[in-house]
Amino acid sequence: MRGLAVERLAVAVRGRMLVDDASWTAPAGQITALVGPNGAGKSTMLRAIAGVVPERASRSGGVLLDGERLDTMPARERARRIALVEQSTDAVPQLTARDAVRLGRTPHHRILGFSLGDEARVEAALADAGAGPLADRQLGELSGGELQRVHLARALAQRPAAGEPSALLLDEPTNHLDVAWQLELLALVRRLADDRAVVMTVHDLALAATHADRVVLVDGGRVVAEGSPDAVLTADRIRSVYGVEATIDAAPDGVAIRYRRMDA
């Protein structure tokens, strides 16, 4: 399969399973939404795929990109293929947005360092993520949504040349974004998914059902279901995983979901 395959991934800290025997796929050319309650293990899964695990954690299982094992690949090579955009990347406040995005090109540097081609990729990534006007601002003075766009630009700058297998992992990318920027971001993510696997964690199940091609539902570190949004996001599953009643309706431009408490 072209894309990402997660095979029996497990992450444990002091005997506690944060990710528990999780297997799922994210085909290239599609957007896969990773959904589940707070603490379900979504961020831990994305980080483990990118090769990052908590201190003193043990990890097992495999991750393949286009059939090639990522977990045994040298870190630099893996960093060229997998870009992870996190909710709260430890940003250096004095860095300008452009410099932060330049860091995304680091895994591609050869001995001579930054090339003109790298500069062009940085400017294009800033523009694609809607962060062009922010390029000379310092990270410490940006709003949450502005910072989110800079993080996305950095991941875009990191991606390899077209045609090379790659995956983009986005942890709550719509967080902090106003509605207009959410739609911009989702359109951009759709374009990026054209030739790569894109995985995004989201809490908004209607957004996942409307914009993702596939949904992976996790709970307690385990995969509860995976497949098309309408197969995975049923009222029964939402009740058993989130403990709320849901009414799911087809809307002209996607899916609308209303929630109420079980005892209401």
Ligand SMILES: Nc1ncnc2c1ncn2[C@@H]1O[C@H](COP(=O)(O)OP(=O)(O)OP(=O)(O)O)[C@@H](O)[C@H]1O
């Ligand atoms: N460094 C760590 N050490 C120990 N436990 C951790 C660590 N990081 C996360 N956890 C625990 O792992 C579990 C999964 O956390 P994770 O952040 O992956 O969940 P999530 O699904 O992304 O949640 P949310 O929707 O709230 O962001 C949680 O119980 C969390 O407390």
